[in-house]
Amino acid sequence: MSKKIVGDDGKTYVQKKPIYKRVWFWILAIVVIAIFSSAMNGGSDKSSSKSPNSTQSTKATDDESSSSEETASSSSSENPKVSAEFTSALTKATQYANMMNMSKAGIYDQLTSDAGEQFPADAAQYAVDNVKADWNKNALEKAKQYQSKMSMSAEAIRDQLTSEAGEKFTQDEANYAIQHLNDN
Known part of the structure; x- marks a missing residue:
């Protein structure tokens, strides 16, 4: 990874690779x-899929989105303590879970990030606690993307799914994804 060089003064220096030549940079x-x-x-990738079930899965995702939105609005009408900011955070969390197949931790980070949605921590926590998502399915969809678009090995995909710098899925969710990666 680094190269030792002896300078004119007799001292040994370490020459590191430039950032653009490092593997982690390209993966990121x-x-x-x-x-x-x-x-x-x-999320148009879902509708352009060649699978015969793509229409059904798109319809199911639309149904889940609308039912999540109904749940968010019904829970806000039932519980007047839920602020508009909490409801907005839940709506965004639902979008990230359903359209981008993100993990629970990834959604929380996106909701609270200064470069992201900038929700307060309590609103983001409410959102990830109340979002209706199949985290195993999300991990599997991400794994399929890594396999098809980046030709990664199963172990590399598992590492990417569980990495703090990657997708932040739990080990169980990543294991589920790897086990079902080649199922039809």
Whole structure:
């Protein structure tokens, strides 16, 4: 990773690789590009799938989104202590879970990030606690993306799914994804 060089003065110096030549930099760049393009497409990858069940899964996702929105609005009408900010955070969390297949921890970080949604920590925590999502399914969808678009090995995908610098899924969710990665 680094190269030792002896200088004119007889001292040994360590020459490191430039950041753009490091593997983790390219993995991070690809992940950011994938997330950005997925956000820009608005989840259109799901509707363009060649699977015969794609219409059903899109319909199911739409039903889940609307039922989550109904749950958010019904819970806000039942519980007057839930502020508009908490409801907005829940709506955003539902979008991230359903359209971008993000993990619970990833959604929390996105909701609280200064570069993200900038919700207060309590609103973000309320959102991730109340969002209706199948985290195993989200991990599996992310794993499929890594396998098809980046040709990663199963172990590399598992590492990316559980990494704090990656997707932040739990070990159980990543294990589920790897076990079902090649199921039809």
